[in-house]
Amino acid sequence: MSSNSITNESDTFEIGGSTVRRLGFGAMRITGEDIIGAPEDEESAREVVRQAVDCGVDLIDTADSYGPAVSERLIGEAIGDPDDVLIATKAGLLRNSEGEWLAHGDPDYIRNQVLTSLDRLRTDTIDLYQFHRPDDDTPFEDSVATFAELKDEGLVDAVGVSNVSAELLDRAREQVEIETVQNRYNLNDRGSREVLEICDEAGIGFIPWAPIDGDDLAEHGDLLDGIAETHDATRRQVALAWLLERSAVMLPIPGTSDPAHLESNLAASQLSLGDDEVRRLTAAAD
Template sequence: MSDETITNESDTFEIGDTTVHRLGFGAMRITGEDIIGAPDDEDTAREVVRHAVDCGVDLIDTADSYGPAVSERLIGEAIGDPDDVLVATKAGLLRNDDGDWIAHGDPDYIRNQVLTSLDRLQADTIDLYQFHRPDDDTPFEDSVATFAELKDEGFVDEVGVSNVSAEQLDQAREQVEVATVQNRYNLNDRGSREVLEICEDEDIGFIPWAPIDGDDLDEHGDLLDEIADEHDATRRQVALAWLLERADVMLPIPGTSDPDHLESNVAATQLSLSDDEVQRLTEAAD
């Protein structure tokens, strides 16, 4: 970790009534190996969360299934429920010790989970509560309706959805004001292009998960290396800078458990790509 604090210089975006910097922090990696159990060093995990806030990161994303429960607990212990940080969490996936992610969108389960998340995050309300993944065994409308009810009842401030198609996003928006969508999207994986376009048209925050996946970066390694060399940067920083340029609604949440890695991610907000570089990167996988 450097002596001088790196500052988040990304633009801002409105999530409901809250203004956040567009580069956030994904807190999945502060758990144990394979996102199961506690990390070997919980003090360092809490320090990473605090240091993200010190660097000007005011959007932190987690889920009840990360650990499970571990990531939320560590965030609550590290920063509590500050007014100047939006903590987003998710419900709708079960996690087992085999490493499986099991969709579970039952309304009663979601209602139970919001209470456990509030307790672990040490919060009075969930700033942004996201449905983690549609469940084939539960009607999508029933799951989303539960999130809408939790908002009406004051348990959550804003509602988001994750891993949805364009059709499912439209269905969700018929039941509740959707503040954010969290789908996989990065330099090489543009599978959610149609969903992103809806978010741009409707001013809905788009949170790309796996924003700088290593395998996807390798697909365009030569181009990334060329541009990175021009800016004395890394591949990951170029990929993050491109995401921030890709759309005004884009809210990347790169995750890490290492303070130095965190600073490197935040430093990507200080990288200014040329229009030509942005175009070349955009066309690389289109």
């Protein structure tokens, strides 16, 4: 399945009063190697963002730690603050020169980061602001309370959390309305099954990171290849189509910096899996 004019045909979902297509775009990969620094060709990176929007993507996910700061800046330069695109970003992780991801949920830090994200994204209000990762050195409630305060102050429209357990999700929901959860989940990694069930029941958007991890796809290569051949598709497209079938609250955000790869991902929204195929894929790692 390939085309020079692929259109995002996924179903819709509401986040904080905004209706978006369920298949989004993850903007982590438009940065430099190992998600550090700027890409070699910044204009090409901006063009991929614009292409995603032109193809009907209206949910773009990023974070202040991607680059750090690079992904947000490139998105702001590429599309500014359009009314018809929801930009989700995250705070709560630090980077260092070795490329480590260090949890940092200090309220003062989050308050500082929201200002830098607003500036880079060229907006007055962040559409969806997500707590990137719980920090063992900062009480979880203190971090979440800061996100709630930013929403009350009008700097943030909607709040999400990421990398949380079911217990932490429940604790976050006691403080603020949680619109999305972003946890690792894909065909082979179902570790967040319980969190997904909570999101299903509550109508909370579930954003699976690493939705089509290559190593995970290899675990079920024969099954994927057989289904892909039936639909003239690829393994990745079948895995994405399965995620869209898995739950009505599922919001996959496959990332790429390559235009052809972007269109291939979006083609998954046009792939219709049969009920038996969905059952077989679901049973593969359950």
